[in-house]
Amino acid sequence: MIKRLFDWLEHRTGHASLLKEALYENIPGGARWRYIWGSTLTFALFVQFVTGVFLWMHYVPGSNNAWESVYYIQNEMMGGWLLRGLHHFTAQAMTVLLLLHLMQVVIDGAYKAPREVNFWFGVVLLMLTLGLSLTGYLLPWDQKGFWATKVATNILGITPIVGPAMQKLVIGGPDYGHHTLTRFFALHAGVLPGAIIALLAGHIYLFRKHGITAKQPLRKPDTAFWPDQVLKDAVACLAVLVVILFFILRYHGPDLGAPADPSEPYSAARPEWYFLFLFQFLKYFPGGTEIWGAIVIPTILMGALIAMPIFGRWKLGHRFNVGFLFALVAGAALLTYLAKNEDSKNADYVVAVKQAEEDAKRVKELAQSPLGIPPAGAVTLLRSDAFTQGPKLFAKNCANCHRYGSGDGMGGKPKGDPSASNLKDFGSREWLTEFLKPENVDNVHFLGATKFKDGKMVKFVKKSVANFSADEKEQLKKVVMAVSAEAHLKLQEGADARDVAAIEEGRKLIATESMRCTECHQFQKKDEDATAPLLTGYGSRDWIVGIINNPKHEKYYGDRNDRMPAFGADKMLDETQIGLIADWLRHDWYEPAQTAAK
Amino acid sequence: MCPAQRDPKSPERRGFFKEALSVLIGGVISLVPVAAGITVFFDPLRRNKAKGGGAIRVASLSALRDIGVPQKFPVISSRVDAWNKYPQTPIGAVYLMKTDDKTIKALNVACPHAGCFVDYNADRNTYLCPCHNSSFALDGTVRDPKSPSPRALDELKVEVRDGEIFVHFQNFRAGVAEKIPEA
Structure with missing residues (x-):
């Protein structure tokens, strides 16, 4: 019955004879390991098609959603990290396998007549696959892919005459955006794979037409493709898969950087490792000559590769081809090594990579917070995150004069001495306690480098506080608690709640004869004669925002302001930026539940 | 070997x-x-709708004009769409109708047959589904026995607090005679 059904089908489709023809191809000299590369590549391509289609079902090519959809696949969907991992690492493996396949073909002379056309098919397939890598690198729309691809398309733009127009066509407009993604995605998931299928069909057809290029001398009697060579191929594919799985498990899927942000510099931008040699090569071409490194020389080398079948006809041609390929591979390997080596010695790059990792980790925390990802995209999460932006803004705008601990808030060490107070833990009980110590008040961490070095505050601390009785010292502690409670610091919530009574007492003490705060400062009561910064709300968000906005305001230093610029009033920083600095100084940012519990 | x-x-x-x-x-x-x-x-298959049934403020009592005349209101609530969280966005709509001075009837606008948005036809004083012509009386029951809808329009629980109307918004499975909340 089944046999009859098969016969019926065979008459109509010829499937059995086709299968037979496919499986029983003759292999002169028997199956060999050196013939496996083509099959491993076909397998890798199969993996890419399958995983690619499933990724496609969950990916959104738009600049507000691309990163977000990849984030969701990677972190929220069941098995998403494995799926993405397979696609990502198989792409890497394909590059290696392509090179091995090419080397085997060239060494065995499989490009020579009558197989020239098939060789050219192969070269085009190689380029299409690299095209897939290039387009695929951008799709997650993270900082890494964004900036690396930007470099690639800018290089395209230096092509004479047509460059700028081509660049616009590729990125779908004058700037990176929605249409860059839709175009790259259509290339990546439609045009290039389609072309690859067509060319691969031709490649395999031509390969079958001319038969395998058997390595001489033949060592064994001829065999058929099935099952001897198939088994070897299958084992090789298995080995490839095992290596891929190893990398996926080791890194728990591929990484996903912070979302692309054109306003956020990214010094860690590098192309995928197999393009590093081109990246390095470009460094040797001074301004104005980069077209040689980026386009002319690579094109000549590609031309030489394409011309191999023609060179091969000459007496020494084959040796030249083999030598040329080895030189090319060795050159690329050397350049890759140089690129890696330079980067590892470049302290700025190492810092940038670390920063990139931190941003990637942070944005994931924010995306998983109860607020989730807003419709405008995850990029806004980092932009409005005090933990991320605070140190950057502080280092850039404040660290010239102020310090944060021993550095600039970013882990850098500004040159020279500070000329204003240290703002680490500003407003906390610890900060105020240290400030009010006679030995501290006029050192560089507090008022020592300001024009208030010999002012009333310093005199008060150095003379009066230094001679405080034990009772007065206790009172001062309560005053510190009271002033610090004005800040409403998140980190001090517990202590403030516990010490309600002492804080209340401290509030009353502020105006007393012995504490003398209100001689210069205002506290809760309006005082026209006040000359020192307001203590009401001292260290609170509003207070800090206000002083950054304008320290010359009468609430703060008025005309007695030292050198501090009015960052807000003079439009050096906007409201959001000032708010981020204030929140960061106050340790007021989102903490995931786990960390907060610590 | x-x-x-x-x-x-x-x-x-x-x-x-x-x-x-x-x-x-x-x-x-x-x-x-x-x-x-x-x-x-x-x-x-692992993902379920956020538990419905929580009371959502839909309108003020004063927004309902006459007794026995249904009016349509959007239901605004937070919604999660894969990675996006929308704090305030329309998640559906209801017909609200005063049945007397104190009681309000709330009907989900989705037709229980296949989920189309049911229209209220003021001239004929009836709800009419534009897709497969199911018709419903003002109390939500199936009017024309030839209607393909397997059940009456889905009534929702209503609360009135301080002059504001709150509805326990919920969608129900289409195409079946029983009223089964969608998970």
Whole structure:
């Protein structure tokens, strides 16, 4: 019955004879390991098609959603990290396998007549696959892919005459955006794979037409493709898969950087490792000559590769081809090594990579917070995150004069001495306690480098506080608690709640004869004669925002302001930026539940 | 080494061993990417709607004009769409109607037949589904017995607090006679 059904089908489709023809191809000299590369590549391509289609079902090519959809696949969907991992690492493996396949073909002379056309098919397939890598690198729309691809398309733009127009066509407009993604995605998931299928069909057809290029001398009697060579191929594919799985498990899927942000510099931008040699090569071409490194020389080398079948006809041609390929591979390997080596010695790059990792980790925390990802995209999460932006803004705008601990808030060490107070833990009980110590008040961490070095505050601390009785010292502690409670610091919530009574007492003490705060400062009561910064709300968000906005305001230093610029009033920083600095100084940012519990 | 390989007399057995192994390995390695894809493909089955039924403020009592005249209101609430969280966005709509001075009737606008948005036709004083012509009386019951809808329009629980109307918004499974909340 089944046999009859098969016969019926065979008459109509010829499937059995086709299968037979496919499986029983003759292999002169028997199956060999050196013939496996083509099959491993076909397998890798199969993996890419399958995983690619499933990724496609969950990916959104738009600049507000691309990163977000990849984030969701990677972190929220069941098995998403494995799926993405397979696609990502198989792409890497394909590059290696392509090179091995090419080397085997060239060494065995499989490009020579009558197989020239098939060789050219192969070269085009190689380029299409690299095209897939290039387009695929951008799709997650993270900082890494964004900036690396930007470099690639800018290089395209230096092509004479047509460059700028081509660049616009590729990125779908004058700037990176929605249409860059839709175009790259259509290339990546439609045009290039389609072309690859067509060319691969031709490649395999031509390969079958001319038969395998058997390595001489033949060592064994001829065999058929099935099952001897198939088994070897299958084992090789298995080995490839095992290596891929190893990398996926080791890194728990591929990484996903912070979302692309054109306003956020990214010094860690590098192309995928197999393009590093081109990246390095470009460094040797001074301004104005980069077209040689980026386009002319690579094109000549590609031309030489394409011309191999023609060179091969000459007496020494084959040796030249083999030598040329080895030189090319060795050159690329050397350049890759140089690129890696330079980067590892470049302290700025190492810092940038670390920063990139931190941003990637942070944005994931924010995306998983109860607020989730807003419709405008995850990029806004980092932009409005005090933990991320605070140190950057502080280092850039404040660290010239102020310090944060021993550095600039970013882990850098500004040159020279500070000329204003240290703002680490500003407003906390610890900060105020240290400030009010006679030995501290006029050192560089507090008022020592300001024009208030010999002012009333310093005199008060150095003379009066230094001679405080034990009772007065206790009172001062309560005053510190009271002033610090004005800040409403998140980190001090517990202590403030516990010490309600002492804080209340401290509030009353502020105006007393012995504490003398209100001689210069205002506290809760309006005082026209006040000359020192307001203590009401001292260290609170509003207070800090206000002083950054304008320290010359009468609430703060008025005309007695030292050198501090009015960052807000003079439009050096906007409201959001000032708010981020204030929140960061106050340790007021989102903490995931786990960390907060610590 | 497989014992069959040492036996020169049975090339067929050796061939079979190789064939079986090839098929096995080929099958396993092909299955890996497919299995990874299928796993992700089935992820939606793990996801359920946020528990409905919480009271959502829909309108002020004063917004309802006459007794016995339904009016349509959007239901605004937070919504999660895969990675996006929308704090305030329309998640559906209801018809609210005063049945007397104190009681309000709330009907989900979705037709219980196939989920189309049911229109209120003021001239005929009836609800009419534009898709398959189901018609419903003002109390939500099926009016024309030839209507394809298997049940009355879905009534929702209503509360009035301080002059504001709150509705326990909920969608129900379409196409069945029972009123089964959508999960």
